[in-house]
Amino acid sequence: MRILIKNGLVIDPSRQMEEKLDLLIEAGVVKEVSASINVGPSSPDQVIDASGQWVVPGLIDLHVHLREPGQEWKETVASGAAAAVMGGFTAVCCMPNTDPVNDSAEVTEFILERADTAGLCRVYPIGAVTMGSKGERLAPLSELKKAGCVAFSDDGQPVYNPEIMRRALEWVRMFNAPISCHEEDKHLSRGGAMNESSLSERMGLIGMPKVAEDVMIARDIELARVTGGHVHICHISSARGVELVRRAKNDGINVTAEVTPHHLVLTEEAVEGYDTNAKMSPPLREEEERLALIEGLSDGTIDVVASDHAPHEAASKEVEFSEAAYGILGLQTSLPLLLDFVDSGTISRLRMIEVLSTAPAKVFNLKGGSLKEGKVADLTIIDPQVEWIFSPETVKSLSFNSPFIGRRMKGAARATIVDGRLVMLDGQLIRSA
């Protein structure tokens, strides 16, 4: 299949490029990027006019929950993949907190099979660090790696036992895979439903203090320092956490960090009125934390933006605030929410594409993240101007838990191309034949 994309603004952070160019895809790779491509006698299968649009390396989400196997009423690999390509993502990394937990090659292979059947985006499973994510015994990390896991995590839980965490880091160091860490000391956040703050005090909700996150970040940075293993801090949410990562990087410690779009956009005020769609872990925090996250993202302390896409059916959200499930949708809102920061001049568009594509590829050692000739043809065409409303009708997930439902958005993915194949164009999914 040959696809010619004409007149787009090619933004490629892998070579600091922002230029109006044509781009030709052939046999699954980027064949040519130049000012005016002459295709010769054989015309391409598809020509896309991308005037006024951006052509960027495919977006990669390092942190999603696809709920399959085990909770297929919330999301499936197929529905999650549909949401992903609609949101401009060519690859997603799915967390292992399924039922059963992804702590065996069988589960990893099952997920990959499902992804293959869905035929939309790349799905990279993340394996559990410990069996059942219980924090007691190491999962078969090498077996999982061979089966296709790209990283390891007990997401939803920290790895409490520092001894086990140390051994896990030592083990994965052998094949250069990161451990993605949900940083939360749950003794400190016991029973917590929102950020611990004057607002939680007023609302009478038990708070999840920032220190519950910070102490675990500090611990894991120290473990990364002594082991040399790669610690990837999930969904960082506190200013102090950002500072700890900044210092660790200065010290040359093998640590990376991700932040979610919602922590960049919202503050804890979103939970006022006990809105369970704004309940998540880590919780939305105060404005000064939010500003510190933006600063960390701008200065490179935070490497990537990942959505922590966490679908939940209405029944687990339409309950008392303290009982409600944690988490919100993310795959279809990441891109427009980040575009707002470009619009307001907070971050450059090159940096935005970097944190959504080039950097995630690098952090988890994945294909993609570059539009250099010869690289795999995973790419996204973004219309930065199109205005739309994130309504329930637009949601491709099986769940609708998002505080952004009803929000006016500016900018969207116009086309998503995976492995040289068009999987979404102008809002239509194109599954492989």
Added chain:
Amino acid sequence: MTNTDIDYSRHLLGIEHLSREELYNYLDNATHFLEVSERDLKKVPALRGKTVVNLFLEPSTRTRTSFEIAGKRLSADTINMTASGSSVSKGETLLDTARTIAAMNPDVLVIRHRASGAAHFLASRLENTAVINAGDGMHEHPTQALLDLLTLRQHFKDRSGGIEGLRVAIVGDIRHSRVARSNIMAHLLLGNKVRLVGPSTLIPDLLVKENCFGEPLQVFYRLEEGIEGCDVIMLLRMQLERSAGGFIPSLEEYAREYCLTSKIVERYAGDAVVMHPGPINRGIEISGELADSPRSLIEKQVTSGVAVRMAVLFKLATASGEEKRE
């Protein structure tokens, strides 16, 4: 689910949403309901034909009884639903409960629930029913604050300024107390000075440092300093399981430091009155002799409770009636 489109004037979800005028309106009307409660015939036909559902999903004999008497004295049809006798104990969700209540279409729902925000949850889902928060988790217990104010207003009726300009000390487990939150907001609304007294583990720093109720609060870790010169000492009930949660070493240790006795009050706040939302733990928050002494308003608080709840039921039931006609 978003709860942001609640019309707070239709419900009583917390003191937070009340203006001074509304607060005084409740107190003024409650004063007249005190008179009704003193009559031989303690019943007026004001809410005849109105239905009040008392849904108590957390045990509370006092508050439930108080609302029930209030409803009956207003001639409303009062129905009690409690956790043990209802489908809630059989695993019904709050959403199902809301739907069931909506189908019954009562004029007023009085809700007591262990989760903060439960009253908001129901208010946002019940179109034709006024919701009264009778205590939600650690959040608010507005009728308790109103009855405390009514009690004080009766006590201070000859004082110039009435219940404004008072120095109020709230003593005990502030952290877990909805009574404290509602009272803090109520007294700040009146411009009173509010002191929080108790061990540092039970007075959240954030409550104080960030002025989360808009006005500064003073904190005292020593009982004697905290109550010194106060007009009102409000004691909170100590939940007996707090020591298990690691908030206090033991009840004995708490009592040694914070149990209020007549001797301490005489010495540091000779003119103060003492209040407690009940039920009291004698010898833990308050000594028996102080609870039974003339400076204790504890029994008057119970009397005020019925009158205040009549005032709240009266206002909200008649207001919701008005809406239905439209």
Added chain:
Amino acid sequence: MTTAETKKVPADWKCVVDSDTISRCISRITYEILEKNRDIQNLAIVGIRTGGEFLGRRIKNRIKEIEGLEVPFGVVDITLYRDDLSHSSSQPELKGTDLRFSVSGSRIVLVDDVLYTGRTVRAALDAITDFGRPSCVELAVLCDRGHRELPIRPDYVGKNLPTERNEFVRVRLREMNYQDGVYLIRKKK
């Protein structure tokens, strides 16, 4: 009585009973009450809040002037006894009922400013009988504007005022810092 400045009614209110006439009405009603109740032993005056309260007090004071005797006086607030339960304001304001005499066995003259549908009087009767069983209740009103909806008739009337249903009758008294007067107002569409 306060010393506050006398307030003015809006210019488009039409005065139908002036201040002198109101004084004469009160006097006449008082004499009629005394004539009908030769034995004022058990007599009590009860005003309906708020206009009736002031007029009732004036009648009580006239009795004192004429007979040199204090008759018991009370007020009823009918808010809790209304049959329509609607409130013009979202904050219903109770003014309170105050009957500090033994209602049982007393001969009560109930006083109101304007008699219209009769529903207020019905509610006032319910309020009074909650306190005891009077031996009889009579009704004195400053104005009777007609349009009764209940079988209620006044025993003492200051002025009969023929009115349309789409008109308001408003009584303003010096106790409310107005000059005494009864006004007719056409309802706005």
